[in-house]
Amino acid sequence: MKALWHDLRDHLRTDFRVDLYVATALWATLLLSVNFYFDLEDAYIDSFQGKPIWSVLYFLLYATAYYVSVWLWTYFHQRLDIWRNRAFWLRSLVALICYSIYAGFYAHNTWSLELFDGQIYLFAYHCLHNLQSILTIVLPLFLFYKFVEPYLSQSRPGNFYGMAPKRKGLVLYALLLALMIPLITWASFQPDFLQSYPTYRDTNANEFFNVPEWVTALIYELCYGWDFVPTELLFRGFLVIGMSRILGPGAVLPMVVWYCSIHFGRPLGEAISSLFGGYLLGVLALSTRSIWGGLLIHIGIAWGMEIAAFLQNASR
Template sequence: MTELLRDIRAYLRADFKLALYALTALWVAVLIAINYTLHLENGLIDAQPLSPWRPVWYFGMYATAYYGAFWLWSQFHHRLDIWRNPRFWLHTLVALVVFSYYAGFAGYVDWAQQFSDYRLYLYAYKVFSNLHSILTIVLPLGLYYLFVDKNQSGFYGLKPKRKGLLVYLMLLGLMVPIILFASFQPDFLEAYPTYRNLTPHEALHVPEWLTAFGYELAYGWDFVPTELIFRGFLIIGLSYVLRTGSPQTENEVTTQPAYLTSPAIAQRGLARPGPVLPMIVWYATIHFGRPLGETISSLFGGYILGVLAVSTRSIWGGLFIHIGIAWLMEAAAFWQLH
């Protein structure tokens, strides 16, 4: 745990610049204000759930948020060479295209319609909506990894590591009393458990716990592609891309970012980690269809998980916390209703 905390302090010392963080906060505030004032997510994109243009709209929103924040980061860290790096463009565009397609994908509706019994259709709809990322995210990234990132060590942080395990356990433990308290609130029970009003067990003639268990496994899986893209691909994977960039001017040589010059970062083996700030700005936009408080809190949660990914070179901590909280909320709601 001490080693992990040293890594986090080293990263913060290298990355933190008051003006950069302030301008990034202003940028994300503008994005949030536009979305929640004009209702871009709910009023435009989600208004046509089956439209083939949804991935295009998502791409426009995500790319604007991400590249805007990345431009700020590159300015303050004197990494303008990044914009001349073809691998940077390829890597980030792959992430944007893949996640935009995933967000706008509606093919699982047709898959579910193969079940004529409405009880099975509704269940299949929910399960397929959580599992389609196997084809829309994991498969494309796997192909990119095999044919482009051949020399990467590990598939974007999916290699299990014990480093930071105690910290993740502590963070999840801190959430237990909060979730228990929330489970007594009416608005919590209006949203959870997400497995509700489903009766596939009646159509299949099996115990209800069996279909509920299958649903919860699919529900937990849905957090995998999010961590894989945002903490794995954009933090761990992008760090290898940044190593290929080389300063092009004398000014850039003498003013290289703290990632290259900080002794603490060099000693910890964290040189040129993928920038966390641009990642969390994009991460916030995927919450635009949810309550404002959840979008704002995603910035802080995404930053913590991003810095932990820099240190551990693994996304398992984020998965552990995300899935753990989701299942704890489901369990607390089931407990209250039964």
Template structure:
């Protein structure tokens, strides 16, 4: 934990400005209040889940949250130059468009409808909903990386690093009692476990644990492109544009000593949780900040993947146990 605290202190010394963090907190509080007051995502954007306009509404929500936070960041750090940098616009718009289409598209639903046994439809729908990010997020980022970006320090943090592994394990263990407490709350049990018994195992004539395993593996995969985009693409990748010295990893391996793109990232990251319980949205701000700093420190997202998937599966397990 000393290593984690040292990295956070180092980054805060470079990035923290009381006014910036206070106004950003007010900005994200406003977004959260509006969402949960009127049900922005659950009752408005998701009211027509198969509408072709759904990705556009998500794009408007995410762009408002992200660029609003980045504007505040640029004002306090006197970085108005980034708004004139075409690479900044290209990089951030790719992230916004790709992710908005991924969460708003219903292409996988059309594929799920092709199953003949309707007992399979809800199961196939949810599994494809987790796996379609291979084509909608991972593939576009790979193409962008090789055809346009071409950085020299690896694919947005996917290089395994040993640094910080003990920190990540400690953070995961600290979440166990918190998740256990959350599993006693009604709103948590309404959202989890995300697996629902639809009779798919009966249609496939297999034990139910097999359908649960298949679903949970697909569910775990869905956090890979999320971590890749938010911590890899938007933190590690964008930090090179904000701080040109990071292009050469040997000159400044972490990027913790200069202001970075973590704060705007967590505002957008919180907005993707608007359909979840309020406590999960609030905790995403803290967790996203810590994972963003660790991504800058290690130049890797593997630790974040370990925590993200570990927490997700712990929440599933806790909900399974609580509902028995």
């Protein structure tokens, strides 16, 4: 834990200002209040599901959350020159466009209907929904890293936005994950938990392919776990490790507010906790120059909840 506190202390020494953090907290509170009072995402934005404007509305939401947060940081740190930086605009717009397309992507619905004549629609829909990020996030960011990054920075970062594993911090991340096990175990005994987990639902896919159900369940869980990879790659990799070339430690705070906004369709408590979790993971990604810690925690918790729910159902 000493490494955690050391990294947090060093980051706060260079970035913390009471006025900045209070202003950012108020901005995040305003966004949360508007969303959950008017049910902005679920009742309005998602009413356009499957239409091109769906991604546009997500772009407006995410751009508002991110750019106002960046403005607050540049204002209080007296770095308004950032707004004249072409690389900042290019990086931020690429990130916003990629994630907005990802959030509003619905082609997998058609693919699932056409795959095997729709006979495994439900199974295919959930798997393809989790895998579409390969096209919408991972591939565009890789092309940016390969062809645009050298032009902007005269050189590429040492690895693909933190995708290379680093030993630093892994013990700490493993400890944080271990601390979640008792909480996950307790939650698995709650009725509300078992209404939501496991996210895998019995389908006819195993009968269609004539395989045991554990095979299709494993395929689903692998796809489910993959969906956390592009999230970490974009938010902690591209927006923190990559954007730190321009914003330095200031890359963390705007990322956190945008990261919170992608949880607007989730329960309020989860959206609020994403602020704290996003900040911690952002600081550690900046320190370790790796996103593997965030992947370990995110995927570990997700699969831990799935396993706990499977065990609870098996014991009944």
